[in-house]
Amino acid sequence: MVSVEDFGEYETEWCPGCGNFMILKAIKRALAELGKEPHEVLLTSGIGQSSKLPHYLKCNVFNGLHGRSLPPAIGAKVANHELTVLAVTGDGDCYGEGGNHFVHNIRRNPNITLIVHDNQIYGLTKGQASPTSELGMKTNIQNHGVFNTPLNPLSLAISLDCSFVSRGFAGDVDHLTELIKKAIQHKGFSLVDVLQPCVSFNKLNTFKWYSERVYRMEEEDHSPKDRVKAFERSLEWDERIPLGVFYVNEKPTFEDHLEILASGPLVKNKADPEKVDELLDSFI
């Protein structure tokens, strides 16, 4: 039996009251409840307050570059598909700096889980607009308020036919834990966008602001199989903000297409230089 304690307790660099603590708690609980041992799990991350998360639980860690949590995750998953791989990132990291990898890994569909701490602001650089910041939000750079249309990660993912699209809320750890479990269990690329208040810099989207608006889709009649309905839900904001699984499309994963992985992880293969001899003969 794996327990939450197996993932350890670490001192963090987060602000008191930060939503990151809840997300960390949910990830640990999800992993423990799924019976994943720390050494079977790889967390990759980029740069930002969210991306420090892998350092705060016991597991394999690849804390890479800003915006680049996904590419090493894919590389590692291909090398050893027995690892449970989670990419942990933030709205600036994933939807801004790393937007290209977000789009193309949805298309690639590797069996990994992407958890985005979406606090609609830049925390580590102290309060600039992120791709998901609300229109009109004033910051120390966007002095006249944000006027770039906010990126809607869920609509974008659904439009790309992402195989698992969901949203959680850091203020609802039980629900978030279940969501992360489903995402990990889903075979394919699974997105968990997590609404997360930034207590230091985002004075607009606070705990209270979110709490007054969020609702669980599973308590209403929502079928994640219906892509058009999922897209409609993903457009809801302002008054009511849906949580839960928007969309699921089971389809072959990136690894499924790689027939050579069927016999076992790539990392277990041994090379034989002399096998190249027959190729050399074709140049004679």
Next chain:
Amino acid sequence: MNTDLVIKVGGAAGQGLHTIGVVLAKTFKKSGFNVFTTQFYLSRVRGGHNTYQVRICNEPIRAMTEKVDILIALDEASINEHLNEISDGVVLVDTDVIKIEQMNESIFHVPMLKIAKDVCGNKIYSNTVAIGAALGLMCFNFEYLERVLTATFQKKGDEIIENNIKAARAGYDHAKKNFPSACKFAVKEPLIEDGRMLIAGNDAVALGALAAGVQFLAAYPMTPSTGVMTYIAAKADEFNVVVEQAEDEIAALNMVLGASYAGVRAMTTTSGGGFCLMAEALGLAGITETPAVIFLSQRPGPATGLPTMTEQGDLQFVLTAAQGEFPRCILAPGTPDDCFYLTAKAFNIAEKFQIPVFVMSDQYLADSLFTCKKFDTSKIEIDRHLLSDDELKGKNEYNRYELTPTGISPRAIPGQAGFTVVVDSDEHNETGHLDQTIDNRILMNDKRMKKLKLLEQEMEAPQLYGNKKADITLIGWGSTYGPLLEVVDILTSEGHSVDHLHFTNVYPLPVDAIKNMMADAGKIVCVENNATGQFAKLFECETGLRVDENILRSDGKPYTPEHIIRALEQKKVI
């Protein structure tokens, strides 16, 4: 009789120059000649003016010469641009198709189109008529061509093979019958059946990587590196390699690092522009001490530059790319043999020292065909330098960056023997977790930089060609090797005292070995394919020795021996 002939085929992209060139090269090779080919092409799929050049010789050759003996002109530009290259040579051209304003005695009309239609009922065989005509001029044994055509069109069926042979034979007979004055091109085939290969630099790099057991390749296609990626992709299933076309070069190197971290041999392939995008991930490889092999085939920059031409213009960039300081290794092959063995070696160095290793080639080396001995795969050793499960089992904890006297920490892979592996792009301590304390920074930075000194001891000394203690020592790196060898031969035969030092282990330079070798060197002349003498700067800076003259070329074209000799004369070195 010593043969040394050059055949040049000129035409537009899409006209089949490559096929003509390769068929000629294979035919000459089959008969025992040494062959060397170069390609000059523009960045377009159709049109423009491209050339394919084949040189054959009884003696080993590793460079192209400037004088053309037989020019096969498939477009007008071939006449306009290359007629001046054929002082004693001839042009084969179909004047029914290409208008020639001024015919002269060296221009031979071959009705390629008409012959193709008459003999095969289809104009697509006119290129094969041209091949036949060129070999007819040389009174070449037709049987070799027949064998090569049969092999080349094997997959297309008997009818296509027969038509090609008929077309070639008709062209061959036409030339023999109508151009008796050209019998000066008659050659005697060396008739050696020696199992040599005819191979391009890119293919040799790909084979070296496969021999070294590459398991993962992520890259974004970019000329002139793409050939390595496509070759490995074609063999991927057979050799258990995953090849993934990344969304961009940033993803490519980051994917490689993820795969390498998880324990497989991984590489990327790119050219300068793509490598610009990889610079940050290069630093990530540096600080996380993750092995990676980066094949960088150079082309002239800056920015898009001349996408299909050649240059050695990226050395200083590769030496210093990415912020901060960390050890890296640069290997630069000069021949297909180097391409094969050095690529395999790159993987061993990358894993032994846990660093990024570059294999730097260029368009000239990537695309040129060379005849060479079959590579010896029994010489390839695979040294993974990974901890075994048994070594790990005795441990209470595993720290990825354990401090050791050499600076190299024992490397385990994630999950191995129940341990976790932590790596971080931030400065970190032995555990791999973020640590910004000053004392730790000093320890970790020293640990990483220590590996560079150790690596230097493993770098091979440059290869000497010619007599030691010559008055003039030509130094070069990578692909200038072939032309420089011929320069040494030519100048030595003219009574000059010249030798050549060829550097393939470019960084870190084996300084002590170089100083020993060059203790009593005469004039040092560095020859390289760029505008600023990038290797010369590195050489001077690392060894403290002075380069007396720089010979430089950065017009997009590779060196010929003639070009270097002219430059040496201009600089009054000879």
